[in-house]
Amino acid sequence: MKIKPPRQAQEWSYSSHRESIGKSLFSSGIRSNKKTHINCGSSARMTGNVCANANQIRRQGRWNNTAINDAYLTNLPREFVRSMAGSPTYGRFFYLARAAFNPPTSLCKKLLPAIGD
Template sequence: MKIKPPRQAQEWSYSSHRESIGKALSSPGIRSNKKTHINCGSSARIAGNVCANVDQIRRQGRWNNTTINGAYLTNLPRELVRSMAVFCTYGRFFYLARAVLNRPTSLCKKLLPAIGE
């Protein structure tokens, strides 16, 4: 068996990149005016969700303060929002007291009919 080398990498034009992202988003019905930079904002928010600080996120994306605060992150104070949502404000630990409640089996069966199988 002969292994073929990978095809020569080619530079992808901006318009081809934008068009392919647009098709991928429109297929499930997602509308967005941000096509080529859509992953920038989501990756910055995901990093924020795992408690990376703004300086770390800014350095990772090579953004200046104006760009990261104006375009990719919300202006909400993350620690305050986490504490108001009953999340701890330090580290990567998210504890919800209500998550340990025992739900009635009848409710679980209504939500997930195959739960007893």
């Protein structure tokens, strides 16, 4: 029995990559001018959500200052916003006091009438 080596990966052309993503977005009903860079902004923001600073995010995406600030991140100061919301400015610690509150059933039924069905 002869074992075949895995096929060598071939570089994907930019146009093939763009066309493939465009078809996927279209079939999902998503309209976007961005095709090949559609995930860049969300990955930068998700990295920021786990408290990475701008320098770490820039290194992760291999972006320069202009690209990361103008295109991928919001201009909101994350640490300030977290502190104003009552969350620690470090680590992945978030606590929402309202999440521990169980609203009365009568209120739930008013908001979601089918809740008892």
